[in-house]
Amino acid sequence: MEKFFSFPEQLLAYLQCPSCKKGKFIIVAGNEPGLLCQSCKSCFPLIEARYVTKDIFLTPSFHKQINSKGLKKSNYLKDGSEILLTSKKPGYSLSAEVVHEIVKEELPNQGLILDSGCGNQGFKYKINNPRIIGTEYQYYENAFYPINILENSENTAFKNETFDFIISNFVLQSIYNQQLYVNELARILKKNGKIVLSTPSPRWYLAYFLSPSSHVKFLKDVIKNPFYFIASPIKFFLKSHAHNYRELPEELKSSNTLRAEIRQSKKEYYEGLFSKAGLRISKMESSGNVFSLNTRYSFLGKLFKNRRLKKGIHYTYVLKK
C-alpha cells in the first residue's frame, strides 16, 4: 500500500484545535513533541510522531496504556510508512461483512475517508484504501495499520467539512453522548458526503444473550462483586449484561442498564439523533441473525442464505448531509 498518512505533516492540513475549535496547530519538537494551538496555546502530545491525543475523560487512561505497553518501533518500516503489523486476517463477523459490502457499494472513487472508531483498522485492511484515516479512543496493539489519531470522537480535532465519506461501524452504542457524536460526524462531513453507520438493533441483545461470552463476563462480574449480586441479583444481572459503554470509566457507567440500552437501540431513537444533526437517511439495511454475532459460530448464521434480513441484529444506515 502506498504511503499516505504519516503523522504529522500530511494530517496537519485537516486539523484544528479541539479546545478552542479554531486554532491552527504547529508542531513542537523536543523531548516531549506535541501539537501546539496557535490561538489558545493548548498543547497535545505526539507519540511516536503519529498520534494526537485529546480526550475529555480518557486521556490519563490511554496515556497509561501507551506508556505501559510502549509502541513497538520494530513494527514500522525505517521510513515510518504504514505497514501491516500482523499477517493475521481480520476475523469479520457476518454482519461486519454486510457493512463492508455496503461500504464498497457507496464508497466514492476519490476524496478523504474517515473510519471513526477504526478498532484494529480492519476496514483499511479489507478495503485496501490508503485514503482512510483511522481514529480511535484507545490504542490497539495488534492493529493492521497504525491508528492515525487517538481522540475523543465527541470532540474531534478535524476541521469542518473535511471528509467525503465516513465509516462508523458499531461505534455509536459505545459512545457516552451519542447526540454529540452524531453532530460531530455531521460537522466534519462535506456537503453531499456520505456516512455508513452501523448500530445494534434490539435483537442484537438477544444475540448477545445467546453468546457464551456474555455469561462468562457475568460470572466474572459476580466473582468480583459477590455482595452486590446477593443484595440485588436482578439489578446486577441487567447491569452486567448491559454491553455498551463497557469501556467507559466506572463512574460513568452507573446509569447504564440493559433496559436503557435496548431502548436506545430502536430505529426511532437513531432516526431522532440523525435528524437533529441535520442528516438524511438515504438507505437502511437490517442484517445478520442471532447466530451471526460471533465469528466462532458464524457458520450457523451462514445457513441463512439472505444475510440482509428484514429483522436482523444490526442496522446499517447510509446518511447524507
Ligand SMILES: [Zn+2]
Ligand atoms: Zn486552541
